[in-house]
Amino acid sequence: MATGHEGAANAPNAGEYVVHHLTQLNTTGHAQTSIVDFSVINLDTIVFSILMGVLGLFIMLRVAKNVTSGVPGRGQAALEILIEMVANQARSIVHSEQSRKFVAPLALTVFVWVFLMNSMDFLPVDLLPRIWQAATGNPHAYLRVVPTADLNGTLGMSVGVLLLCFWYNIKIKGLGGWIHELFTAPFGNHPLLYLPNFLMQMIEFLAKTVSHGMRLFGNMYAGELLFMLIALMGAAYGASAGLTGPLLWLGHVIAGTGWALFHIFIVVLQAFIFMMLTLVYIGQAHEGH
Amino acid sequence: MNLNATLFAQLVVFFILAWFTMKFVWPPIMKALDERATKIAEGLAAAERGRQSLDLASKHSAETLREGKEKVAEVIAQAEKRALQIIEDAKLQAKSEADKVVAGAKAEIEQEAARVKESLRERVAELAVAGAEKILRREVDVKAHADMLAAIKQDL
Known part of the structure; x- marks a missing residue:
């Protein structure tokens, strides 16, 4: 434990510490046992993702309320840069003015939201869980603060993008046109190829959606895990004899700083990638094979 | 790593947030951006118009200046000509005036000379008579020789 409050007797070992930190606070009150169980909801992911979403929207809404077409303030200029970036990307990828009215704001939302959720990783790994444990009075209460390090969070968003792909496929090509495409593309229009075409299309949709969600999840999960390992290094400070303790502490500081700095890059990059893939997949739904 | 209903909750949140952005965040800022682009375009056009009108x-001012200079040169030339004319006229007038004065003076001088001559003639005649009287006191009777004296006077 980075804070070192717990006595040596009941201190968890490294494995327990990591597993504890990677267990969601859910509606059952204990760790989820089965891999898939749709009766369970991860409260921490829901709360923090809504919190981050509302925070992002609140900041943007405040700027939007006071927007001026004259000389912009710093906040407005910053948001304008962001919006211009998203609008340009949307324009170059989604070739439908009508669709962009929803898709471009969606991309902006995705970018800001994912960025903020990823940024929860910058908080010290033990800070919010500790506060939560103190608040509930349960020293073993679970809490995970990074919603994008929860597969449900990222897959929820990528499934949302998948549904949008379906919607735009039907909207642009018509239901009949889309079904026709499902069976005749990508290999060609021949009765023998109907099944391979359809299977290929299903694999494509599945691969897109899973990789879309998994990529963000994997990055943030790994980042979180590394922060925990670094924290463990610092936590070993008191238990180590001689020079090893101070060196571990120094290692924690150096590695923690280095990884946090690098993680800034990952946080922004992953938010950007998630936004770009959202645009690309929706853009693909607009184009025939 | 376990899948559960959080996924659907996140899905719903995702669409709500996107809808909110589409409704309340995106349009005003895009509108401001478009308005600013229009303003800048108008400003540039106005600057272009201003530059053209400045040209x-x-x-126009160069033209006016040139015309003004031409006019001034013309006026100066005319004035010089007129001045010469005036000087010439004045000279002529002065000359004729001077001639007139000179002629008057001459006539006066001649008159005076004639008058002086006349008076001198009379004076000389008197002197001659007086001299002759003195010489001829005794034998010459003034009355008797008055005719002769008149004749002499006439000859002088």
């Missing part, structure tokens, strides 16, 4: 005005 026009400077051309």
Whole structure:
């Protein structure tokens, strides 16, 4: 434990510490046992993702309320840069003015939201869980603060993008046109190829959606895990004899700083990638094979 | 790593947030951006118009200046000509005036000379008579020789 409050007797070992930190606070009150169980909801992911979403929207809404077409303030200029970036990307990828009215704001939302959720990783790994444990009075209460390090969070968003792909496929090509495409593309229009075409299309949709969600999840999960390992290094400070303790502490500081700095890059990059893939997949739904 | 209903909750949140952005965040900022683009375009057009009218005005002012200079030169030339004319006229007038004065003076001098001559003639005649009287006191009777004296006077 980075804070070192717990006595040596009941201190968890490294494995327990990591597993504890990677267990969601859910509606059952204990760790989820089965891999898939749709009766369970991860409260921490829901709360923090809504919190981050509302925070992002609140900041943007405040700027939007006071927007001026004259000389912009710093906040407005910053948001304008962001919006211009998203609008340009949307324009170059989604070739439908009508669709962009929803898709471009969606991309902006995705970018800001994912960025903020990823940024929860910058908080010290033990800070919010500790506060939560103190608040509930349960020293073993679970809490995970990074919603994008929860597969449900990222897959929820990528499934949302998948549904949008379906919607735009039907909207642009018509239901009949889309079904026709499902069976005749990508290999060609021949009765023998109907099944391979359809299977290929299903694999494509599945691969897109899973990789879309998994990529963000994997990055943030790994980042979180590394922060925990670094924290463990610092936590070993008191238990180590001689020079090893101070060196571990120094290692924690150096590695923690280095990884946090690098993680800034990952946080922004992953938010950007998630936004770009959202645009690309929706853009693909607009184009025939 | 376990899948559960959080996924659907996140899905719903995702669409709500996107809808909110589409409704309340995106349009005002895009509108402001478009308005600013229009403003800048108008500003540039106005600057271009201003530059053109400046060109026009400077051309016009150069033209006016040139015309003014020409006019001034013309006026100066005319004035010089007129001045010469006036000087010439004045000279002529002065000359004729002088001639007149000279002629008057001459006539007066001649008159005076004639008058002086006349008086001198009379005076000389008197002197001659007086001299002759003195010489001829005794034998010459003034009355008797008055005719002769008159004749002499006439000859002088």
